[in-house]
């Protein structure tokens with residue numbers, strides 16, 4: 001079984017405004033309201049690929065109700081924990097470039113956390129758990145490390161997709177996979193504008209800290225896959241990016257979809273990149289046929 005955990009879900013309000021003028025009343029040309037948060041996005045993409053997951057996380061208020069209702073309509077299985085306060089609303093403003101305003105989440109207390117731990121204790125050998133997204137302020141920044149330790153004895157493979165302190169602190173918990181983009185990887189070492197060579201160098205330093213596999217996505221510039229045995233580079237297919245919200249989550253979902261079926265890291269890397277680009281090239285999360293159309297354009301080379 002595949003589980004996703006979103007500690008900090010959101011309603012994503014994705015609007016295009018053209019032209020956009022600061023200090024003026026602007027009107028939207030298009031708008032969408034979607035259930036969001038990185039783990040939830042992974043569940044939604046896997047659902048598009050006919051792979052069942054259970055989405056865990058903390059939700060509350062009218063926005064939490066919206067998320068549950070939408071996921072129920074899409075037939076994504078959920079087991080959320082209710083918290084006091086409204087789940088945040090994240091604004092994604094498309095004006096030719098993309099600007100994001102991510103909101104604040106309601107607080108999560110010890111009792112909520114204990115309920116989460118109970119839910120995680122039912123996981124079994126062979127299960128995959130995706131821990132994704134930012135950590136609400138009320139939780140410690142080493143929460144993903146604690147959760148990795150919590151399921152360590154269960155034989156579960158854990159994927160961590162987050163950034164900054166929460167990501168860095170997860171490394172000694174030996175996550176099966178992490179997927180930073182090149183900016184997030186650079187941030188961990190106080191570096192910007194990483195080249196492919198730099199990304200390989202810093203990726204290797206993270207492998208030394210206990211992470212088993214790393215995908216470094218670099219938007220239109222390609223992606224890397226690293227573990228102690230192999231270093232691979234992938235190009236990305238050519239196309240017009242329409243909406244990158246959830247493209248990174250689609251890489252994770254595509255990887256999980258393929259790996260859970262074929263147990264092959266290289267194939268899963270390729271499928272993940274195809275899924276990321278298929279989402280980036282459309283206004284919805286990728287579908288199977290869209291991924292399969294791109295897969296042959298993706299060449300994996302050994303570095």
Ligand SMILES: Nc1ncnc2c1ncn2[C@@H]1O[C@H](COP(=O)(O)OP(=O)(O)OP(=O)(O)O)[C@@H](O)[C@H]1O
Pocket residue numbers: 180181182217218219220221222223236237238239241244245246247248249251272273274275276277278280
């Ligand atoms: N210009 C592009 N051309 C082709 N594919 C792209 C492009 N930009 C993004 N993608 C696809 O989206 C994936 C994720 O992009 P990126 O490296 O920006 O990760 P991210 O920052 O986690 O994504 P997100 O925008 O969802 O936060 C890439 O690996 C690629 O598959």
Ligand SMILES: O=P(O)(O)OC[C@@]1(O)O[C@H](CO)[C@@H](O)[C@@H]1O
Pocket residue numbers: 008010012035036037038041090102132133134135245246247248249
């Ligand atoms: O604030 P976080 O948790 O880092 O990211 C949240 C978020 O930007 O990530 C998803 C796209 O990856 C969106 O659905 C959501 O709004």
